[in-house]
Amino acid sequence: xxxxxxxxxxxxxxxxxxxxxxxxxxxxxxxxxxxxxxxxxxxxxxxxxxxxxxxxxxxxxxxxxxxxxxxxxxxxxxxxxxxxxxxxxxxxxxxxxxxxxxxxxxxxxxxxxxxxxxxxxxxxxxxxxxxxxxxxxxxxxxxxxxxxxxxxxxxxxxxxxxxxxxxxxxxxxxxxxxxxxxxxxxxxxxxxxxxxxxxxxxxxxxxxxxxxxxxxxxxxxxxxxxxxxxxxxxxxxxxxxxxxxxxxxxxxxxxxxxxxxxxxxxxxxxxxxxxxxxxxxxxxxxxxxxxxxxxxxxxxxxxxxxxxxxxxxxxxxxxxxxxxxxxxxxxxxxxxxxxxxxxxxxxxxxxxxxxxxxxxxxxxxxxxxxxxxxxxxxxxxxxxxxxxxxxxxxxxxxxxxxxxxxxxxxxxxxxxxxxxxxxxxxxxxxxxxxxxxxxxxxxxxxxxxxxxxxxxxxxxxxxxxxxxxxxxxxxxxxxxxxxx
Amino acid sequence: xxxxxxxxxxxxxxxxxxxxxxxxxxxxxxxxxxxxxxxxxxxxxxxxxxxxxxxxxxxxxxxxxxxxxxxxxxxxxxxxxxxxxxxxxxxxxxxxxxxxxxxxxxxxxxxxxxxxxxxxxxxxxxxxxxxxxxxxxxxxxxxxxxxxxxxxxxxxxxxxxxxxxxxxxxxxxxxxxxxxxxxxxxxxxxxxxxxxxxxxxxxxxxxxxxxxxxxxxxxxxxxxxxxxxxxxxxxxxxxxxxxxxxxxxxxxxxxxxxxxxxxxxxxxxxxxxxxxxxxxxxxxxxxxxxxxxxxxxxxxxxxxxxxxxxxxxxxxxxxxxxxxxxxxxxxxxxxxxxxxxxxxxxxxxxxxxxxxxxxxxxxxxxxxxxxxxxxxxxxxxxxxxxxxxxxxxxxxxxxxxxxxxxxxxxxxxxxxxxxxxxxxxxxxxxxxxxxxxxxxxxxxxxxxxxxxxxxxxxxxxxxxxxxxxxxxxxxxxxxxxxxx
Numbered sequence: 004x005x006x007x008x009x010x011x012x013x014x015x016x017x018x019x020x021x022x023x024x025x026x027x028x029x030x031x032x033x034x035x036x037x038x039x040x041x042x043x044x045x046x047x048x049x050x051x052x053x054x055x056x057x058x059x060x061x062x063x064x065x066x067x068x069x070x071x072x073x074x075x076x077x078x079x080x081x082x083x084x085x086x087x088x089x090x091x092x093x094x095x096x097x098x099x100x101x102x103x104x105x106x107x108x109x110x111x112x113x114x115x116x117x118x119x120x121x122x123x124x125x126x127x128x129x130x131x132x133x134x135x136x137x138x139x140x141x142x143x144x145x146x147x148x149x150x151x152x153x154x155x156x157x158x159x160x161x162x163x164x165x166x167x168x169x170x171x172x173x174x175x176x177x178x179x180x181x182x183x184x185x186x187x188x189x190x191x192x193x194x195x196x197x198x199x200x201x202x203x204x205x206x207x208x209x210x211x212x213x214x215x216x217x218x219x220x221x222x223x224x225x226x227x228x229x230x231x232x233x234x235x236x237x238x239x240x241x242x243x244x245x246x247x248x249x250x251x252x253x254x255x256x257x258x259x260x261x262x263x264x265x266x267x268x269x270x271x272x273x274x275x276x277x278x279x280x281x282x283x284x285x286x287x288x289x290x291x292x293x294x295x296x297x298x299x300x301x302x303x304x305x306x307x308x309x310x311x312x313x314x315x316x317x318x319x320x321x322x323x324x325x326x327x328x329x330x331x332x333x334x335x336x337x338x339x340x341x342x343x344x345x346x347x348x349x350x351x352x353x354x355x356x357x358x359x360x361x362x363x364x365x366x367x368x369x370x371x372x373x374x375x376x377x378x379x380x381x382x383x384x385x386x387x388x389x390x391x392x393x394x395x396x397x398x399x400x401x402x403x404x405x406x407x408x409x410x411x412x413x414x415x416x417x418x419x420x421x422x423x424x425x426x427x428x429x430x431x432x433x434x435x436x437x438x439x440x441x442x443x444x445x446x447x448x449x450x451x452x453x454x455x456x457x458x459x460x461x462x463x464x465x466x467x468x469x470x471x472x473x474x475x476x477x478x479x480x481x482x483x484x485x486x487x
Numbered sequence: 488x489x490x491x492x493x494x495x496x497x498x499x500x501x502x503x504x505x506x507x508x509x510x511x512x513x514x515x516x517x518x519x520x521x522x523x524x525x526x527x528x529x530x531x532x533x534x535x536x537x538x539x540x541x542x543x544x545x546x547x548x549x550x551x552x553x554x555x556x557x558x559x560x561x562x563x564x565x566x567x568x569x570x571x572x573x574x575x576x577x578x579x580x581x582x583x584x585x586x587x588x589x590x591x592x593x594x595x596x597x598x599x600x601x602x603x604x605x606x607x608x609x610x611x612x613x614x615x616x617x618x619x620x621x622x623x624x625x626x627x628x629x630x631x632x633x634x635x636x637x638x639x640x641x642x643x644x645x646x647x648x649x650x651x652x653x654x655x656x657x658x659x660x661x662x663x664x665x666x667x668x669x670x671x672x673x674x675x676x677x678x679x680x681x682x683x684x685x686x687x688x689x690x691x692x693x694x695x696x697x698x699x700x701x702x703x704x705x706x707x708x709x710x711x712x713x714x715x716x717x718x719x720x721x722x723x724x725x726x727x728x729x730x731x732x733x734x735x736x737x738x739x740x741x742x743x744x745x746x747x748x749x750x751x752x753x754x755x756x757x758x759x760x761x762x763x764x765x766x767x768x769x770x771x772x773x774x775x776x777x778x779x780x781x782x783x784x785x786x787x788x789x790x791x792x793x794x795x796x797x798x799x800x801x802x803x804x805x806x807x808x809x810x811x812x813x814x815x816x817x818x819x820x821x822x823x824x825x826x827x828x829x830x831x832x833x834x835x836x837x838x839x840x841x842x843x844x845x846x847x848x849x850x851x852x853x854x855x856x857x858x859x860x861x862x863x864x865x866x867x868x869x870x871x872x873x874x875x876x877x878x879x880x881x882x883x884x885x886x887x888x889x890x891x892x893x894x895x896x897x898x899x900x901x902x903x904x905x906x907x908x909x910x911x912x913x914x915x916x917x918x919x920x921x922x923x924x925x926x927x928x929x930x931x932x933x934x935x936x937x938x939x940x941x942x943x944x945x946x947x948x949x950x951x952x953x954x955x956x957x958x959x960x961x962x963x964x965x966x967x968x969x970x971x
Binding site: 264341 | 500501504505508555557558561564565567678681682684685686687689690691692709710712713714715716743745746747748749751768769771772773775776779780782783784786787788789793795796799802803806807809810811813814817818820821822824825828831832835836838839840841842843845846847850851853854856857858861862865866867868869871872875876879882883886887891894895898902954
């Protein structure tokens with residue numbers, strides 16, 4: 004089914020969206036006319052409108068019927084909430100499940116909120132067990148209980164297993180949709196066996212070889228099945244020295260293996276050597292994309308992906324934690340400045356210059372952290388080279404501190420005609436950039452050691468320290484050397 | 488060959504790195520001893536050392552020989568420059584090409600710098616034409632000329648074509664490694680044809696059906712080849728309604744199509760309908776990863792991916808443009824404050840509070856921009872809903888302005904016991920958050936309209952405006968209402 008629904012790439016998904024929006028606009032127009040005429044006269048008018056109205060909806064339903072589920076998901080994400088729900092109503096019930104899997108978390112919530120328990124149950128029952136596991140956190144308990152009861156005992160086992168792994172484990176990425184064969188048969192037997200399928204699972208680039216206890220033996224790439232003579236045995240062609248994922252492995256590691264070795268699918272094997280599932284490249288692509296989006300969202304302090312049509316109230320909440328945290332660090336920085344009020348009173352120029360010291364060091368420290376976080380993710384930082392890296396970043400910080408601090412010092416000198424002020428400025432920039440380099444390395448390393456994701460929250464802490472630290476260093480030096 | 492080199496996933500790549508580092512350390516030790524003993528007596532000692540020394544290098548060479556090219560690339564990226572070049576020397580020359588393709592740009596530069604023209608030519612000649620095109624920008628002209636001359640006329644055509652597309656076009660992602668068949672043959676003929684290959688190209692999940700003029704007709708998934716009887720004709724099974732990429736399409740769009748429709752490979756067809764190449768999922772994964780890394784690097788103002796072992800001088804340069812730009816905007820903000828020196832002189836509390844106004848609005852505006860940039864990339868922002876989005880973000884800004892501005896106002900009031908100061912603080916926060924929401928939407932939209940990537944540089948501009956704007960609004964309001 005999926006294959007038949009692949010649209011031409013050239014008439015791309017934006018065009019589909021525009022067509023749907025066009026139909027929705029027509030529908031809204033008729034709706035408006037109908038409502039206007041409901042109160043006064045002429046039932047005929049009303050009838051005509053109703054028909055027209057129905058026609059647009061029918062057209063819309065047809066249009067949706069011809070689209071790939073992923074495209075419908077895209078359209079739902081791109082429509083404001085009322086239109087989104089109207090379109091959602093027009094989608095055939097038997098496609099609800101696959102579309103719920105495709106949409107973003109925030110939009111999924113908005114769709115599920117309008118569905119009855121029964122509709123949800125029907126939708127969930129259309130899905131594979133690994134997909135049900137993805138949907139489970141958003142479903143009411145009662146619905147999940149019913150769905151669970153409708154499954155075979157093997158499927159229940161799969162669902163339990165898929166749900167037992169944290170989101171960032173290989174177990175959460177795997178599916179159970181794989182073709183297994185024995186090693187003591189010929190390719191001809193394998194070919195005959197395959198012909199009994201109506202369709203192979205998506206992303207079947209290799210068959211998994213297991214023994215009668217489901218112990219994983221190796222893989223037979225379809226390539227080899229096609230290129231060799233029918234009478235050859237599987238055992239002669241299978242590859243035994245392959246990548247084996249374990250369900251407890253970090254998803255990140257699996258993604259790196261897929262990237263590095265250009266995999267399409269990989270077996271997941273438990274500690275007893277039993278084949279329990281497989282991971283396919285499409286899941287890995289989705290994982291990589293969502294991880295990288297999370298990185299960008301985290302950098303901006305957004306708790307989660309935001310539905311652009313969510314209510315103001317909901318969106319505002321998504322942004323609070325970060326703003327509250329930043330307000331706290333800003334209050335602290337403000338108190339640091341406050342403790343030098345006397346100095347500033349005597350020398351107002353300091354107030355104009357202090358944001359420069361804080362800002363540039365913050366930028367520089369965030370550059371350092373970005374590089375450290377990336378290298379940590381790639382496992383390139385070892386105990387051996389951490390010290391070396393620190394020295395290097397301190398050298399860069401010192402160099403940049405002299406360079407840009409020197410320029411800032413000249414700026415201060417030309418504005419306020421004080422050599423001492425210029426020197427204090429340069430000295431403060433230099434010191435604060437060194438502080439920035441130090442914490443730019445230390446914070447992600449310490450977070451990593453504590454088992455936390457260094458990409459989350461590093462930048463708030465760093466900016467807090469370079470801000471408060473910058474004010475303290477600059478105003479402190481000024482108090483020591485400029486004020487008598 | 489690649490297949491045989493896939494390592495066990497469990498003894499993962501970090502372990503390989505550690506083993507290599509261990510061997511390198513042994514080698515360095517022997518080297519040190521050897522050098523100490525060169526000056527005094529006993530040639531015997533020296534000989535023993537030389538042998539030992541050679542033994543470690545031989546061990547290292549063996550180790551490298553057993554590793555996948557991608558793993559060697561990883562190890563090269565994780566070693567400081569001297570050790571990196573030592574390992575590079577030990578890699579068999581016939582693997583140089585594939586490893587150069589795998590390493591990051593920065594590391595590739597460091598390796599190429601040590602290679603002779605002849606070595607480079609040999610390395611390049613091992614590669615497919617699409618890979619040569621990737622390497623070309625880093626190769627000296629003379630080398631490229633030689634390589635070009637060594638190619639067949641068909642390959643020259645491919646190389647010319649691959650090099651003619653910008654980096655972000657589908658043409659730059661495509662390869663030419665595909666199996667084409669005719670529609671008027673049976674599956675049996677296709678199977679016989681395939682058996683003549685030693686190996687199918689990587690990621691062959693479907694065969695491309697063309698006519699005798701290479702006009703693209705459709706695809707035959709290997710699935711269908713396997714599941715159907717040998718006497719069926721290709722024309723009866725091939726899928727004609729597939730995604731077709733064009734070489735001029737944006738690579739981004741192609742990546743989205745791969746994600747959305749879970750593709751493994753897709754045909755690239757020129758404007759005359761001729762099949763010119765294909766794109767495979769591994770290239771798309773690399774593209775997605777490098778794009779997302781670029782996004783994160785850009786946010787931190789790093790010009791390019793950095794080799795963590797590059798020299799201080801080189802790394803510092805990578806960070807200059809951003810720091811220089813930020814210094815300029817900081818100077819400007821400093822002058823904004825400077826124009827209110829009289830006000831600050833009369834009321835020093837303002838100096839302690841002003842960074843709060845600037846900072847929180849900057850954070851809030853960057854949250855807005857992050858969401859807008861993401862929605863733009865997905866094509867979810869249309870003329871119809873841009874206004875709606877603006878109103879929503881203004882509402883969120885206003886709401887957050889009152890909330891956090893109110894808290895900041897109370898903070899100011901309790902510290903300085905002035906109701907007027909508290910009100911000015913709240914008012915300034917509210918106004919600056921509204922400014923932030925406005926530019927947080929406007930800047931990426933305008934950049935997009937100008938055909939520039941809104942992810943690059945938006946955040947500097949936004950921070951510059953919320954900083955200078957915040958100081959201006961806060962100090963301006965204070966001058967009007969607090970100073971008599």
